[in-house]
Amino acid sequence: MTACSIRRALWGATLGVATLLAAAGCQDTIVKYLAPENKPDLYIATDTTRYQAHDLDNVTDVEAWTWPHTGRIANVYHHNFVHHGHARITIEDANGKIVYDHIPVEYDLVNETQDGEPGDWRVMIELFGAKGRVDFSVAKKR
Numbered sequence: 001m002t003a004c005s006i007r008r009a010l011w012g013a014t015l016g017v018a019t020l021l022a023a024a025g026c027q028d029t030i031v032k033y034l035a036p037e038n039k040p041d042l043y044i045a046t047d048t049t050r051y052q053a054h055d056l057d058n059v060t061d062v063e064a065w066t067w068p069h070t071g072r073i074a075n076v077y078h079h080n081f082v083h084h085g086h087a088r089i090t091i092e093d094a095n096g097k098i099v100y101d102h103i104p105v106e107y108d109l110v111n112e113t114q115d116g117e118p119g120d121w122r123v124m125i126e127l128f129g130a131k132g133r134v135d136f137s138v139a140k141k142r
Contacts, residue, residue: 094119
């Protein structure tokens with residue numbers, strides 16, 4: 001091997017190790033669940049529901065609840081800010097049909113659900129390594 005080829009090999013190995021260390025430094029190793037410090041808050045009333053959780057730091061968890069809804073379509077109002085990881089909102093109508101399945105959650109969006117059967121709807125928020133804030137409400141379309 002020539003001195004030039006040895007230097008190239010060492011440079012390549014050094015660059016490879018540096019890349020692996022940088023990538024490992026960006027990984028979150030501690031998975032957390034929703035806890036009191038996230039201030040989770042759930043409001044449920046006929047035709048409206050709201051869920052909030054703050055100061056998320058690599059949170060992976062699921063929250064689900066039943067929501068009484070007298071209409072066929074609802075509006076989903078997003079005030080979320082999840083800047084790392086993912087969050088998904090799924091809504092099922094009274095017959096279990098998925099009428100809303102949205103990832104990622106965004107800030108300042110309003111989306112409609114599909115047409116569904118009135119009654120007790122199921123709302124679920126799934127968090128996957130989420131950092132930031134989740135704040136959304138669902139209300140009967142007027």
